[in-house]
Amino acid sequence: MPELAEVEFYRKRWNPGLKQKVAAVLLHPSASVFRGCDVNLLEDQLTGATLLSSGAAAKQMLFRFSGDAWLGLHLGMTGELTVQPADFEPRKHDHLVLRQRDRSLVFSDHRMFGRVQFSTGADAPDWWSSIAPAILSDAFTLDAVATFLHRRARSPIKAVLLMQERFPGIGNWMADEILWRAAIHPKQPAGTLMPAQIKTLHKECRWVCRQALEMIGGESAELCDPPKTWLFPHRWEDGGSCPKTGAKLLREQIGGRTTCWSPARQILVA
DNA sequence: TCCTATGTTGTATG
DNA sequence: ACATACAACATAGG
Numbered sequence: 001m002p003e004l005a006e007v008e009f010y011r012k013r014w015n016p017g018l019k020q021k022v023a024a025v026l027l028h029p030s031a032s033v034f035r036g037c038d039v040n041l042l043e044d045q046l047t048g049a050t051l052l053s054s055g056a057a058a059k060q061m062l063f064r065f066s067g068d069a070w071l072g073l074h075l076g077m078t079g080e081l082t083v084q085p086a087d088f089e090p091r092k093h094d095h096l097v098l099r100q101r102d103r104s105l106v107f108s109d110h111r112m113f114g115r116v117q118f119s120t121g122a123d124a125p126d127w128w129s130s131i132a133p134a135i136l137s138d139a140f141t142l143d144a145v146a147t148f149l150h151r152r153a154r155s156p157i158k159a160v161l162l163m164q165e166r167f168p169g170i171g172n173w174m175a176d177e178i179l180w181r182a183a184i185h186p187k188q189p190a191g192t193l194m195p196a197q198i199k200t201l202h203k204e205c206r207w208v209c210r211q212a213l214e215m216i217g218g219e220s221a222e223l224c225d226p227p228k229t230w231l232f233p234h235r236w237e238d239g240g241s242c243p244k245t246g247a248k249l250l251r252e253q254i255g256g257r258t259t260c261w262s263p264a265r266q267i268l269v270a
Numbered sequence: 271t272c273c274t275a276t277g278t279t280g281t282a283t284g
Numbered sequence: 285a286c287a288t289a290c291a292a293c294a295t296a297g298g
Contacts, residue, residue, distance in 0.1 A: 003276055032294070059277075077277055078295080093295090111295050113277055155288065164278085173276050232276095256290065258274085 002059060002075040004135075004169030004209060005216035009223055010081040011056040014063070017083070017098070017105045021050050022065070026090055026097040032112045033076075033095050042118040045069045046098065051105075057131045058168030068120050072128065076113030082106045132168045135209045142202045149198060153191025157201075159255025160190045167205065172257050173232055174212065178204045179261065180231040180242075185268040186259045192269065235260035 002010060025046050029039045049065035056062075061081075063071040073081070088104040090097050096107040096116060107116070119125045133139035148166045149157070161167050161175040170178070179186050182204040184197055193201070215226060226232040231249075234240040240249045240260075247264035 006276075035293095074277085077275065111275085111277095111293095113293070113295095115278090152287075159288090162277090171276050175276095257277090 002079065003171035003174050003212075004059070005212035006223065007059050007061060007075060007169070008056045008213060009216055010075065010079075011054050011061045013081045013083060014051070014054065014105050016103060017051050017100055018053070019050065020100045020102070021048065022046050022098045022100060023048075024099040026099065028090075028095045031095040033079075033107075033109055033114050033116050035115070037116050037118050039118075041120075042071070042116075045118070045120060046071065051098075057128070057134065058164055059171070060128065060131060062124060062128050064124075068122055070119050070121070070125055070128075072115075072117035072119075072125065073107055074115040074117075076109055076111060076115065078111040079107065079109035079114035082108065132165050134168060135170070135205050136213075140202075140206070142199060145202045145205075146195075146198050149190040149193060153189060155190050156187045156255050157184060157190050157193065158186035158257070158259050161205075162255060162257070169209065170205070172259075173235065174208055176235060176260050177226075177231050178208050179266065180244075181208065183265045183267075185266040186254045186261050187268055231260065231262070 025043045027039060027043065045067060046065060046069060049067050049069050052064045052066060054061060054063045059074060061073045065071065084104040084106050086099065086101065086103055088097065088106065093110040094106050094108045098105040117127065149160060152160045158175055158179060161170050161178060178201065182197065182200045184193065184201060216224060229243055234243060234249060241247065242249055242262035242264060245262055245264040247262060249260050250263050251258055251260050253259070
């Protein structure tokens with residue numbers, strides 16, 4: 001599930017554990033979410049450490065602990081974070097549990113495309129610092145987008161929007177939502193977009209990110225879905241209709257992912 | 271049985 | 285070296 005705003009939502013879920021000490025660490029050491037991670041070091045360093053702060057960028061989360069310890073989490077396709085009672089017993093898919101006095105902070109992922117990273121040091125790890133500037137930051141300029149589309153000229157625009165190196169946090173549903181709002185066909189080669197279309201695309205990237213973060217990454221305790229006026233709730237319905245035109249939506253694999261678009265407003269330009 | 275799934279990455283090919 | 289396409293990863297559910 002998790003794209004930009006959902007990642008922010010799950011990050012905040014662990015907020016009740018801020019400023020609290022980790023009494024014990026429970027984990028499934030051979031689970032593939034720990035690939036490339038030193039689980040012994042993680043266990044040693046986090047036991048007795050205090051959760052100080054957290055952040056989200058793109059689809060990554062970073063949790064900072066006392067003792068210069070950094071825990072990175074990626075939710076993959078099916079990951080989630082929850083807060084459970086202090087005596088919670090981890091089940092099959094609860095791969096990492098940070099047990100505190102009054103609660104357990106739990107990372108679960110049944111499909112295990114997610115990932116746990118751990119490191120120590122005075123500064124945040126390199127993989128975190130090198131995440132592309134957020135779409136809602138000033139560094140996400142029209143120029144940067146135009147240059148990127150030019151370099152990926154022959155790829156369908158849908159595939160380009162999924163590239164985290166320029167569109168951090170955008171995933172399959174957000175990409176479709178952005179293209180639908182911008183009235184651009186997902187198969188349109190990135191290099192064939194007119195300057196006015198690139199400008200619209202840039203604008204809709206920011207609009208969808210801002211709205212999604214307000215709606216989903218906000219203060220609500222529940223993960224809520226975008227409203228019926230968005231493409232989102234219609235994209236998986238069989239025989240679903242475009243909320244702007246009423247025309248039947250189409251679905252097809254584009255850029256390796258199932259893509260939904262409204263043929264009445266997203267026209268492929270030759 | 272076969273297909274799907276809101277993600278990333280390694281590898282092959284051009 | 286760079287851009288592009290796609291299988292692979294692991295699991296559950298329809």
